[in-house]
Amino acid sequence: MTFIIGGARSGKSAHAEKLVTAGAAPWTYIATAEAYDDEMRQRIALHRARRGEGWTTVDAPLDLAGEIAALPEGRPVLVDCLTLWLTNHMLADHDLESECLRLADVLSRPRGPWFVVSNEVGQGIVPDNALARRFRDVAGRLNQQVAAIADTVLLMVAGLPLKVK
Structure with missing residues (x-):
């Protein structure tokens, strides 16, 4: 699993899409x-x-874990994004x-190339x-949980990926 995190408009989604489409279609986008x-x-x-084409979109505003768990094995998946889900x-x-x-339990057992996007919300002022x-605190803890189980963590800054893990 690759975790892509960054601020608003940092290029997270576009970079994640590029990573996913480097593999063979079909690709699943979980919105x-x-x-x-x-x-x-x-x-x-x-x-x-x-x-564009080649993507299947699954809407999962609440049951993200269930939708991910139901996916076929081996399918490239992009989850965008954890902070909207939260x-x-x-x-x-x-x-x-x-x-x-x-x-986090479902994400800890990827069954294919999974790419998960989230916003980094803890680098600004205290709300x-x-x-x-509360949102900042819960999002920060969730991001830490996902980063800990991810194989790769990328921090997006101004459209540029920085490998963190």
């Missing part, structure tokens, strides 16, 4: 975003258009610790409200 507004619908459409669970008021542990601080 965690939900289109709550026009801006998000446009972002999703741009991502889909950039990917946001969905926070908004639904789910048990974040158990959801993160369940996801001014409790919800944002």
